[in-house]
Amino acid sequence: MTKLPDHAHYVIIGAGIHGLSTAMHLAQGLKARGKSVGEGGTRIMVLDKTGIGAGASGIACGVVRNNYYQPAMRELMAHSVSVWERDPEAYSYHPVGYMQISPEVMHAQVGTIYEQQKAIGYESVFVEGEAESMRYMKGIFHDWQARNITSVLHEKRGGYANNMASMRGLAGKAKTLGVEIVPDVTVTGFRSGNGSTAISAVETSAGAVRCDEVVVGAGPWINSIWNMLALPKTISVKGRDGKVHEGVRMWHYMALQEGTLGVDPEYQKTNDGRMPPVIHVDTDAPLRSDRDGHLITDKLWGLYYKPDFHFGGVQGGAMPAVVTPDPDDVRVDPYGPKSPEFVVTDNFADMWTSALAFCQQRFEGQHPKYKSEPSGGIGCFTPDSFPVFDRFRENVYVIADSNHGFKMIGVGELVAAELLGEKRALLEPFRFARYAAGRLHPVSNSPFPWS
Numbered sequence: 001m002t003k004l005p006d007h008a009h010y011v012i013i014g015a016g017i018h019g020l021s022t023a024m025h026l027a028q029g030l031k032a033r034g035k036s037v038g039e040g041g042t043r044i045m046v047l048d049k050t051g052i053g054a055g056a057s058g059i060a061c062g063v064v065r066n067n068y069y070q071p072a073m074r075e076l077m078a079h080s081v082s083v084w085e086r087d088p089e090a091y092s093y094h095p096v097g098y099m100q101i102s103p104e105v106m107h108a109q110v111g112t113i114y115e116q117q118k119a120i121g122y123e124s125v126f127v128e129g130e131a132e133s134m135r136y137m138k139g140i141f142h143d144w145q146a147r148n149i150t151s152v153l154h155e156k157r158g159g160y161a162n163n164m165a166s167m168r169g170l171a172g173k174a175k176t177l178g179v180e181i182v183p184d185v186t187v188t189g190f191r192s193g194n195g196s197t198a199i200s201a202v203e204t205s206a207g208a209v210r211c212d213e214v215v216v217g218a219g220p221w222i223n224s225i226w227n228m229l230a231l232p233k234t235i236s237v238k239g240r241d242g243k244v245h246e247g248v249r250m251w252h253y254m255a256l257q258e259g260t261l262g263v264d265p266e267y268q269k270t271n272d273g274r275m276p277p278v279i280h281v282d283t284d285a286p287l288r289s290d291r292d293g294h295l296i297t298d299k300l301w302g303l304y305y306k307p308d309f310h311f312g313g314v315q316g317g318a319m320p321a322v323v324t325p326d327p328d329d330v331r332v333d334p335y336g337p338k339s340p341e342f343v344v345t346d347n348f349a350d351m352w353t354s355a356l357a358f359c360q361q362r363f364e365g366q367h368p369k370y371k372s373e374p375s376g377g378i379g380c381f382t383p384d385s386f387p388v389f390d391r392f393r394e395n396v397y398v399i400a401d402s403n404h405g406f407k408m409i410g411v412g413e414l415v416a417a418e419l420l421g422e423k424r425a426l427l428e429p430f431r432f433a434r435y436a437a438g439r440l441h442p443v444s445n446s447p448f449p450w451s
């Protein structure tokens with residue numbers, strides 16, 4: 001059985017993108033301050049009930065983009081993209097760019113994203129008008145045919161990273177700096193004492209560890225850790241209408257729908273033979289089945305896709321599905337493709353392969369190549385579907401990304417700075433107090449809860 005030390009200065013729960021990035025940057029920050037990290041020095045322990053990348057980070061599609069309607073999200077993402085760019089090889093990051101291809105209902109909002117990208121120096125091209133958008137897209141893919149598109153935002157930075165390879169890269173860097181990553185240890189509770197709400201020890205399946213600071217990077221398991229910390233199940237939210245809504249559930253779940261078309265990834269190359277940007281299309285044109293022609297939807301819908309050697313085909317997804325049970329009753333384990341409940345269905349396969357064919361002629365009639373293997377996974381969302389990065393119980397730093405987060409590799413750097421006493425303005429718009437104060441992020445017209 002794993003033997004844990006009696007004490008660690010920092011106990012980090014979860015070896016996903018946030019736990020590992022925080023640990024690595026914390027170790028870097030301590031070393032820069034002349035401190036040694038590891039046994040005999042400052043101990044940073046990352047505990048995971050399974051192992052590195054066992055949660056959402058290990059199954060994420062891996063898309064890295066700036067495209068957000070909320071200014072605070074965009075600035076945060078620009079910082080994270082710069083962290084991905086620091087070591088593309090170690091993080092298995094592919095800077096192919098990202099395209100947001102939109103219908104008229106999103107035109108003006110995407111235009112503001114472009115203006116603000118210019119203002120923060122994030123390189124992108126904005127194409128407006130139906131004919132111009134078609135011409136631009138055909139210049140990249142000769143077979144482009146998506147309809148009801150009136151703007152294209154082409155981000156020249158961003159792209160995607162290979163989920164597990166990125167996790168291994170981060171973990172390797174963290175270990176080299178003296179971080180201890182311990183698999184197969186489940187956090188089961190917390191201790192506090194002496195009349196303080198601060199956590200004095202973390203209880204685990206391998207015994208208790210006294211600690212000075214706790215960092216929670218538990219991804220879809222945040223609801224259970226939140227309950228262990230006795231934090232409120234319901235909160236007050238001052239809405240955009242100025243009214244206070246009482247009793248809003250702090251967490252809710254959604255199921256992410258993703259899959260892979262088993263074609264050669266090279267099949268999706270651009271006209272000039274290069275690997276293409278990640279494509280995200282939203283449209284209000286009716287979607288018909290590429291299989292039998294039936295109407296799938298005549299409401300606003302969207303999809304994203306990229307060729308990916310790691311997934312072995314063209315991989316991507318569509319809008320998430322609502323998970324209805326009370327969050328305390330949602331069975332998060334077994335997670336991801338191993339879940340008997342939260343994997344995608346044939347309906348998704350039909351919708352997504354039809355959406356691919358809607359966008360590019362080369363995908364017409366390709367639906368039999370859809371890989372019928374379990375895929376997808378659930379994410380845990382906050383009341384406004386944007387992250388919470390904040391301190392609770394005095395010494396517990398919660399990183400709850402509301403499922404935006406594989407791309408947010410930089411959040412760990414910002415959190416590490418705050419743990420070392422330096423406030424970071426980029427994190428301020430994501431404090432918990434925003435709900436009671438009504439400082440909510442603006443909502444976009446996108447059919448996705450994370451745009």
Ligand SMILES: Cc1cc2nc3c(=O)[nH]c(=O)nc-3n(C[C@H](O)[C@H](O)[C@H](O)COP(=O)(O)OP(=O)(O)OC[C@H]3O[C@@H](n4cnc5c(N)ncnc54)[C@H](O)[C@@H]3O)c2cc1C
Nearest residue numbers: 014016017018049055056057061062063187219405406407
């Ligand atoms: C199918 C899918 C596709 C996605 N695609 C993208 C994408 O393309 N781009 C993007 O930016 N984001 C994407 N996301 C979202 C992104 O994956 C998550 O927001 C992010 O990975 C969360 O990282 P994390 O470190 O918070 O949690 P996780 O990666 O989930 O890590 C949490 C870890 O905590 C451990 N843990 C949980 N409870 C305990 C406990 N009690 N004791 C010890 N350990 C515990 C788990 O074992 C797990 O390893 C996707 C999500 C899903 C589900």
